Amino acid sequence: MKFAVIQFPGSNCDQDCLAALSGMAGVKAEYVWHKKTSLTGYDAIVLPGGFAFGDYLRCGAIARFSPIMASVVEEARSGKLVIGTCNGFQVLCEIGLLPGALVRNRALHFICELVTTRVEVADSAFTHGCPQGSLLRLPIAHGEGCYFADEATLRELNERRQIILRYATADGRIDASANPNGSVENIAGICNREGNVFGLMPHPDRACEERLGSADGLNIFQSMIETIEATRSRAA
Amino acid sequence: MKVKVVVTPKAAVLDPQGAAVRDAMQHLGMPEVHSVRIGKYLEIEVDDKTPNLDSRLNDLCRDLLSNPVIEDYEVVKS
Numbered sequence: 001m002k003f004a005v006i007q008f009p010g011s012n013c014d015q016d017c018l019a020a021l022s023g024m025a026g027v028k029a030e031y032v033w034h035k036k037t038s039l040t041g042y043d044a045i046v047l048p049g050g051f052a053f054g055d056y057l058r059c060g061a062i063a064r065f066s067p068i069m070a071s072v073v074e075e076a077r078s079g080k081l082v083i084g085t086c087n088g089f090q091v092l093c094e095i096g097l098l099p100g101a102l103v104r105n106r107a108l109h110f111i112c113e114l115v116t117t118r119v120e121v122a123d124s125a126f127t128h129g130c131p132q133g134s135l136l137r138l139p140i141a142h143g144e145g146c147y148f149a150d151e152a153t154l155r156e157l158n159e160r161r162q163i164i165l166r167y168a169t170a171d172g173r174i175d176a177s178a179n180p181n182g183s184v185e186n187i188a189g190i191c192n193r194e195g196n197v198f199g200l201m202p203h204p205d206r207a208c209e210e211r212l213g214s215a216d217g218l219n220i221f222q223s224m225i226e227t228i229e230a231t232r233s234r235a236a
Numbered sequence: 237m238k239v240k241v242v243v244t245p246k247a248a249v250l251d252p253q254g255a256a257v258r259d260a261m262q263h264l265g266m267p268e269v270h271s272v273r274i275g276k277y278l279e280i281e282v283d284d285k286t287p288n289l290d291s292r293l294n295d296l297c298r299d300l301l302s303n304p305v306i307e308d309y310e311v312v313k314s
Contacts, residue, residue, distance in 0.1 A: 057276075057300070057301070058303055061300060061303065062300075065300070093305075094303065099305075100305060101303055101305040101306045103245075103249060103250065103306055104252060104253060105252070106250060106252050107252065108252050108253060108256065146250065148249055148250070148305070148306055149305075150248060150305075182250060182252070
């Protein structure tokens with residue numbers, strides 16, 4: 001099973017993603033430079049965190065025009081799994097694969113800490129390994145992670161069960177005290193309507209070993225692997 | 237020719253920078269200030285003879301220079 005980790009100039013979690021995925025049984029992860037134009041042969045695509053193109057203009061605004069992004073869109077439309085963490089989430093919103101946008105944190109600070117998120121959808125392609133309401137401790141590190149969507153979009157996200165993760169207190173409550181950055185409805189991660197494109201501000205890639213403070217990120221990658229295996233066995 | 241583009245956050249979008257500057261202005265002796273919104277200002281030098289300048293500029297304002305989910309833009313030519 002092959003994962004592509006896209007590298008933009010300014011990506012800085014590409015190595016974290018590659019290391020996390022390479023440590024998983026049966027997975028081969030490879031870098032794909034943003035100037036490449038094909039993603040044929042990969043089972044899943046990872047847009048890593050960082051500061052693609054220096055975050056100039058807006059986070060993800062320039063990266064979305066990189067040559068590889070046409071293939072990312074094409075593969076996403078064909079149903080392939082795509083995950084964007086942190087800067088990758090911002091790129092997915094900028095290119096329109098996910099609704100809404102990420103804006104400056106409410107408190108204006110860059111936040112780097114381990115937070116608790118609650119799994120809101122237990123049967124998604126990215127979280128079916130976690131029962132609904134499970135708490136995942138994941139690191140965040142961002143200055144522009146405040147999720148914004150207008151009311152109509154929010155309603156649709158709720159109705160279609162596209163809100164996958166919310167920031168929660170240590171005992172699993174969703175309230176303002178658990179919201180690190182001002183995101184609407186404590187949203188930490190969403191998927192597209194079809195459920196195969198997932199963006200989240202937290203870094204599962206930085207939470208794949210206990211000695212890093214948490215191994216909860218493995219749940220997300222493991223769910224992706226199982227989804228891909230299930231799709232393959234259905235096709236066979 | 238010089239084209240100026242002003243990008244501003246939409247009313248519904250939280251603008252914590254603007255709020256911080258508003259507070260500072262109030263503290264510095266202007267309690268009359270009700271609101272500050274902070275956006276971006278771009279000065280663009282472009283060839284006068286550019287074909288379809290207006291529509292191409294507007295396309296780029298929509299696709300690159302602003303994000304219509306969170307921002308509005310205005311183009312001023314001089």
